[in-house]
Amino acid sequence: MNKKTGLTGAAGFAAVFALSRIFSETALLPGVYIEYGMQRFTAVILSFLLAAAVYIPLHIATAKNGGASPLEAASGHNKMLSGFVGAVITVYLLFCAAETGLRAHYYASSTAFDSAPSAYFYILIGAALLFTVSRGINATVRAGFLAAAGFLLLLALITAVLLPDIKPDRLYPSLADSPDSLAGEVLDEFSRSSELLLCALLYGSIGGRQGRCAWIYIPLSCAVIVFMTFLYNTVFGRLLSLLDYPFYTLSSVSDITLLHRINGIDVMIWVSAAAVRLALFTFAFRETVRTCFSAGKAADICGYVFAAAALLLSELFTAYPELYEPMKTVCSSGVPLAAVLLLLAAVSAAGALRRNKERKAVRT
Amino acid sequence: MLEKELEKNTVNVRALMKNSSDLTMKYAKAGGVNVCVISCDGQIDTNRLANLVYRPLSGIDPEICDPRRIAAMISGELLIAGDEKPVESPEEIVAAVTAGFCVILIDGVEKGWAIGIQGFETRSVTQPENHRNIRGSREGFVEALHTNMSLVRRRVKSPELVLTTMTVGKTSRTEICVCRMDSLSDRKLADEVIRRLETLPLSLLLESGFVQPFLENRHPLFSEVGATERPDVFVSKLYEGRIGVIIDGSPFALFVPKLFTENFIMLDDYVEKPVFALFIRLIRYMAFLISILLPGFYAALANFHPELIPDALLRNLAAAESLTPYSVLTECVILDIFYEIMREAGLRLPSNVGHAVSIVGGIVIGDIVVSAGLVGAPMLLAIAIASISGYIVSDLGNQISLMRFVFILAGGLFGLFGLTVAAFMLCVSVCSAESYGMPFTSPLSPFSARAMRDTFARISWRKLARTDPDIFENGGDENE
Numbered sequence: 001m002n003k004k005t006g007l008t009g010a011a012g013f014a015a016v017f018a019l020s021r022i023f024s025e026t027a028l029l030p031g032v033y034i035e036y037g038m039q040r041f042t043a044v045i046l047s048f049l050l051a052a053a054v055y056i057p058l059h060i061a062t063a064k065n066g067g068a069s070p071l072e073a074a075s076g077h078n079k080m081l082s083g084f085v086g087a088v089i090t091v092y093l094l095f096c097a098a099e100t101g102l103r104a105h106y107y108a109s110s111t112a113f114d115s116a117p118s119a120y121f122y123i124l125i126g127a128a129l130l131f132t133v134s135r136g137i138n139a140t141v142r143a144g145f146l147a148a149a150g151f152l153l154l155l156a157l158i159t160a161v162l163l164p165d166i167k168p169d170r171l172y173p174s175l176a177d178s179p180d181s182l183a184g185e186v187l188d189e190f191s192r193s194s195e196l197l198l199c200a201l202l203y204g205s206i207g208g209r210q211g212r213c214a215w216i217y218i219p220l221s222c223a224v225i226v227f228m229t230f231l232y233n234t235v236f237g238r239l240l241s242l243l244d245y246p247f248y249t250l251s252s253v254s255d256i257t258l259l260h261r262i263n264g265i266d267v268m269i270w271v272s273a274a275a276v277r278l279a280l281f282t283f284a285f286r287e288t289v290r291t292c293f294s295a296g297k298a299a300d301i302c303g304y305v306f307a308a309a310a311l312l313l314s315e316l317f318t319a320y321p322e323l324y325e326p327m328k329t330v331c332s333s334g335v336p337l338a339a340v341l342l343l344l345a346a347v348s349a350a351g352a353l354r355r356n357k358e359r360k361a362v363r364t
Numbered sequence: 365m366l367e368k369e370l371e372k373n374t375v376n377v378r379a380l381m382k383n384s385s386d387l388t389m390k391y392a393k394a395g396g397v398n399v400c401v402i403s404c405d406g407q408i409d410t411n412r413l414a415n416l417v418y419r420p421l422s423g424i425d426p427e428i429c430d431p432r433r434i435a436a437m438i439s440g441e442l443l444i445a446g447d448e449k450p451v452e453s454p455e456e457i458v459a460a461v462t463a464g465f466c467v468i469l470i471d472g473v474e475k476g477w478a479i480g481i482q483g484f485e486t487r488s489v490t491q492p493e494n495h496r497n498i499r500g501s502r503e504g505f506v507e508a509l510h511t512n513m514s515l516v517r518r519r520v521k522s523p524e525l526v527l528t529t530m531t532v533g534k535t536s537r538t539e540i541c542v543c544r545m546d547s548l549s550d551r552k553l554a555d556e557v558i559r560r561l562e563t564l565p566l567s568l569l570l571e572s573g574f575v576q577p578f579l580e581n582r583h584p585l586f587s588e589v590g591a592t593e594r595p596d597v598f599v600s601k602l603y604e605g606r607i608g609v610i611i612d613g614s615p616f617a618l619f620v621p622k623l624f625t626e627n628f629i630m631l632d633d634y635v636e637k638p639v640f641a642l643f644i645r646l647i648r649y650m651a652f653l654i655s656i657l658l659p660g661f662y663a664a665l666a667n668f669h670p671e672l673i674p675d676a677l678l679r680n681l682a683a684a685e686s687l688t689p690y691s692v693l694t695e696c697v698i699l700d701i702f703y704e705i706m707r708e709a710g711l712r713l714p715s716n717v718g719h720a721v722s723i724v725g726g727i728v729i730g731d732i733v734v735s736a737g738l739v740g741a742p743m744l745l746a747i748a749i750a751s752i753s754g755y756i757v758s759d760l761g762n763q764i765s766l767m768r769f770v771f772i773l774a775g776g777l778f779g780l781f782g783l784t785v786a787a788f789m790l791c792v793s794v795c796s797a798e799s800y801g802m803p804f805t806s807p808l809s810p811f812s813a814r815a816m817r818d819t820f821a822r823i824s825w826r827k828l829a830r831t832d833p834d835i836f837e838n839g840g841d842e843n844e
Binding site: 008009011012108112113120121124125127128131132135136138139140142143145146147149255257258259260261262263264267268271272275 | 665669671672673674675778779780781782783784785787788789791792793795796803805808809810811
């Protein structure tokens with residue numbers, strides 16, 4: 001917690017964003033597979049470099065605006081612009097939240113929680129989400145931080161247990177096995193970085209030096225995902241392409257004597273991470289409504305409506321699989337790039353409008 | 365205000381006290397003037413009354429007949445006892461008398477003198493019932509406030525320790541002492557504690573538990589106010605910058621703020637080698653998790669996820685459970701409720717009967733329910749291990765009981781998924797608690813690397829002594 005502001009610091013947020021990002025790496029959408037090979041490393045690193053490249057202009061624009069959040073900077077001078085940005089970001093956040101619910105449901109029901117009916121899943125996760133949102137963003141980030149610590153412990157345990165099965169000779173010197181598919185893979189990987197937008201939208205909730213958040217989140221997520229890719233490649237080798245959920249399979253083959261396998265704990269962590277991720281999107285939505293539509297206390301109620309709507313949408317995608325295919329296409333088409341760029345464009349436009357106003361004021 | 369006539373003043377005091385039987389008024393002559401010594405029976409030390417009040421008064425020259433001269437002698441030349449203060453109204457006289465003072469009234473003077481000669485019976489300083497330790501002081505707080513204040517002062521012989529007393533409770537007029545280390549504590553925090561105590565809406569205060577809710581921040585499960593019976597623990601908390609509150613009539617002193625991790629830190633950790641402290645603290649954390657999660661986890665695994673259990677163990681469990689008529693969840697709930705009944709019975713009964721309850725409950729019933737095939741032995745074992753583990757973190761005993769029950773229901777009804785959601789909600793709930801601006805879960809979350817030197821592990825005294833402790837710094841720079 002930051003002493004002056006009473007808010008959780010940038011590193012705490014970055015750790016929770018990283019957990020959220022790794023969740024979307026682990027709880028893959030059905031039909032999405034991780035390819036075996038060294039190209040995977042290249043795709044992950046390039047996608048995070050791309051994420052950093054996209055965020056740099058926004059970071060500079062924010063710094064130029066005297067430390068105001070990107071959302072405030074984009075919406076402070078023109079109601080039309082503010083409304084437009086708010087509407088587009090709302091749609092995007094709703095989409096991301098629904099996608100999170102869908103990922104969590106597919107992951108849980110295809111793995112250790114296969115006995116839990118769909119309705120139970122959405123009712124219980126909905127209850128957890130509403131409770132989390134009611135306790136506020138600081139409580140959510142603190143709980144998420146503990147979940148992140150739990151994940152790191154699990155990763156360390158899995159690594160220690162599987163140490164004899166790690167075969168480094170399965171790695172080979174190559175940057176791209178199939179250059180034709182590399183671009184698509186990078187874009188798909190980058191599309192999972194919705195947290196980049198959260199760094200910008202939740203800017204005002206971060207204590208201390210907010211600008212540091214994205215610069216901790218990007219290398220942290222990249223390092224962990226690269227390490228996980230290393231484990232996948234060296235443990236599974238060519239079998240990797242056949243697995244739906246490689247991390248779940250890693251935990252399934254980890255026998256710690258006391259428990260035959262620890263995949264139950266793995267799913268427990270990812271269900272918690274899903275609840276945290278959904279809550280973060282809800283907080284981001286509340287912030288958007290509050291800033292772009294000048295909603296005061298109504299923003300809190302809107303947040304609950306948003307959370308319920310996101311879960312209903314997830315349930316809809318679950319019930320109607322024909323809706324799912326277009327969604328998967330959108331999910332891997334670089335939408336975060338568009339959302340962050342939209343915010344950047346809005347900040348730039350707002351800056352231009354402000355400068356015009358100032359010039360007019362000087363003339364008169 | 366007091367009158368000049370002695371008779372009128374004594375009548376007023378008697379009326380205020382509703383002619384209470386324990387009010388004692390002794391008329392005498394001091395010099396040539398009538399005086400009255402008012403006291404409360406049983407509240408004073410009669411030897412000190414005779415030596416410090418009656419003897420000096422009777423020694424005044426009978427030739428002196430000026431009441432003002434007598435008054436000047438009492439307040440100046442004679443005196444008498446260390447604790448002395450003037451009183452100017454019947455209400456003040458009543459307050460002083462009920463607090464163990466005797467009051468001297470002089471005919472012709474509109475003022476009285478309260479002399480502190482308290483002498484009520486108190487329990488002597490003994491070893492505390494809770495928070496026992498292997499090494500360290502055997503002294504525990506008692507019910508008398510001034511004894512407790514002296515136990516604290518004896519450990520900090522420095523002007524840094526500031527003790528502020530106040531009286532709260534309209535009817536009980538209980539004395540409370542707020543303690544803090546001047547340069548280590550946050551002044552705003554102390555002011556906030558004093559403000560809360562001054563505005564306490566209770567008229568009767570019998571125990572520190574009456575005050576505690578007014579110092580808390582309304583978290584439904586966990587208390588952000590610590591309570592201890594040990595003066596050494598209390599002083600160590602003050603030295604970390606906390607604000608302490610001692611309440612007259614209670615052997616439990618309170619301190620704020622309290623963090624979640626403090627439930628796992630004991631005084632013994634600081635007298636053992638750091639490596640043992642690390643080991644025992646990890647055991648405590650593990651015991652806490654086992655205590656709340658084990659029965660629920662067992663119910664979840666047995667009902668929904670048997671594939672997680674090693675094969676040999678699974679065969680044994682299945683064999684034991686196949687002999688019982690109830691479901692795993694029902695067994696678990698029955699046993700947990702039964703254990704809570706036994707615990708409650710053991711707490712309230714006299715110790716000689718308590719042993720009988722333990723034998724009947726633990727050995728007779730425990731053995732018979734398994735041999736009669738009502739409950740499986742593995743389930744009994746899970747509940748027993750969870751219960752014993754709960755005793756290790758005694759400060760969280762009530763919370764553990766409740767959480768264990770919730771996790772049993774969550775795990776038994778919804779499997780690991782229900783357990784996950786329940787654990788996550790508990791985690792969010794704990795993380796949302798703040799104690800006077802400090803996150804309850806700090807320094808774990810928000811994380812503070814510096815505070816880790818005395819959280820799971822305890823670094824050596826040589827390193828620990830290099831910097832002064834400062835709780836606000838420990839909890840303050842997390843995640844930055």
